[in-house]
Structures are given as C-alpha cells and as structure tokens.
Amino acid sequence: xxxxxxxxxxxxxxxxxxxxxxxxxxxxxxxxxxxxxxxxxxxxxxxxxxxxxxxxxxxxxxxxxxxxxxxxxxxxxxxxxxxxxxxxxxxxxxxxxxxxxxxxxxxxxxxxxxx
Amino acid sequence: xxxxxxxxxxxxxxxxxxxxxxxxxxxxxxxxxxxxxxxxxxxxxxxxxxxxxxxxxxxxxxxxxxxxxxxxxxxxxxxxxxxxxxxxxxxxxxxxxxxxxxxxxxxxx
Numbered sequence: 001x002x003x004x005x006x007x008x009x010x011x012x013x014x015x016x017x018x019x020x021x022x023x024x025x026x027x028x029x030x031x032x033x034x035x036x037x038x039x040x041x042x043x044x045x046x047x048x049x050x051x052x053x054x055x056x057x058x059x060x061x062x063x064x065x066x067x068x069x070x071x072x073x074x075x076x077x078x079x080x081x082x083x084x085x086x087x088x089x090x091x092x093x094x095x096x097x098x099x100x101x102x103x104x105x106x107x108x109x110x111x112x113x114x115x
Numbered sequence: 116x117x118x119x120x121x122x123x124x125x126x127x128x129x130x131x132x133x134x135x136x137x138x139x140x141x142x143x144x145x146x147x148x149x150x151x152x153x154x155x156x157x158x159x160x161x162x163x164x165x166x167x168x169x170x171x172x173x174x175x176x177x178x179x180x181x182x183x184x185x186x187x188x189x190x191x192x193x194x195x196x197x198x199x200x201x202x203x204x205x206x207x208x209x210x211x212x213x214x215x216x217x218x219x220x221x222x223x224x
Contacts, residue, residue, distance in 0.1 A: 047213040101166035
C-alpha cells in the first residue's frame with residue numbers, strides 16, 4: 001500500500017527534544033524529495049523543512065533553523081525530524097509529505113510542548 | 116521570509132465558478148515559484164490538487180485548474196460541488212525554501 005505513516009509525537013516540556021519518524025511504503029522512497037509540514041491547532045499550514053532524494057540538499061523554515069534537523073535513511077524508507085529546544089509555539093500536528101510533487105501525505109502526529 | 120497572501124474566504128453557488136489567488140510579498144508569482152495548491156477538509160490531512168502551477172494529480176477533479184493570473188497563482192473551480200467546501204492553501208518555492216499561503220475557506224452555498 002502506498003502510504004506515509006508518521007510516529008513519535010507526544011507531550012514534551014519546553015526546552016525538551018523529540019524525534020519524529022515517517023515510514024514510507026509502496027513506492028521508491030529514494031527517488032523523491034520529502035518535506036515536513038506542521039499545523040498548529042486551529043491554524044494554517046506551515047512548511048518546516050525539505051530534504052532532497054539523496055539527502056544532500058536541505059532547507060529549513062526560519063522558525064526552526066538551528067533547532068530542528070531533517071534526515072532520511074533510504075535503506076529503511078524512512079524520514080526523520082529531530083526537534084530540539086522545543087517551544088510552546090512548536091505545538092502542532094506534524095505531517096510528512098512527498099512521493100513526487102507531494103502526492104502523498106501522512107495522517108500527522110501531534111506534538112504538544114507544555115509544562 | 117516572504118509572505119504569501121490568499122483571500123480569507125470565498126463563497127460559490129453549486130455549479131458556479133470561483134477563482135482563488137495566491138500573491139507574494141516579493142513581487143509577481145511566476146512559474147519559478149512552482150506553485151502548489153492543496154485542499155484540506157476538517158479533521159483530515161491536506162491533499163495535493165495542483166503542482167508546478169497547473170499540473171494535476173490523477174485524483175484531481177477536472178473542475179479544478181491552476182494558472183498564473185495578474186501576477187499571482189490562481190486556482191479556478193468551475194462547476195462547484197458541495198464536496199468542494201474546504202480550506203485551500205497555496206505553497207510557493209523561494210529558491211529552496213517554501214512558504215504556505217494564509218489559506219482560503221471556500222463555502223459552497
């Protein structure tokens with residue numbers, strides 16, 4: 001089945017860390033760029049990060065630069081987002097998207113940053 | 116970082132036509148911004164309708180079309196259906212970094 005499945009969300013205290021994963025299946029993961037996108041409760045979509053198919057090119061939104069790290073393991077068909085120094089404003093549903101012109105989206109994983 | 120602006124809300128009659136636009140604070144939107152359009156219904160993940168200005172995925176209904184119009188990216192819905200009621204977001208590329216638009220709530224009424 002062609003799909004993306006995120007995991008790793010949860011409740012974390014301000015200043016804490018969390019690692020999100022996105023498992024890809026049903027397509028050639030290594031052929032496509034991938035992105036992380038988030039949506040705060042009741043708000044719009046916010047692009048977070050991009051990684052090229054090989055992992056050699058990476059971009060971040062200014063709001064997460066220096067705190068978040070995107071990576072991928074093409075052998076494991078997996079995308080990751082390491083989130084450090086988390087803030088309350090990072091609270092959101094985090095989606096991975098990709099598979100060729102963002103044709104695939106995961107169901108999202110909720111990250112809540114609160115004391 | 117650029118600001119990408121969309122109409123906050125639009126209303127269309129069933130069977131009618133509506134055009135959503137996506138403007139950039141940096142100037143005219145061009146094909147080099149590789150505009151995307153996404154549809155999101157309440158409680159669901161977004162789905163991609165249009166990529167690279169006007170290209171459709173296999174599931175994109177024919178009534179949706181993308182274009183460049185007056186210095187903006189545009190999404191036109193021709194022959195609106197009740198199931199098209201949703202939030203619509205555009206996404207623009209700025210030399211690698213991406214910025215989402217503010218979103219347009221489309222009501223079919």
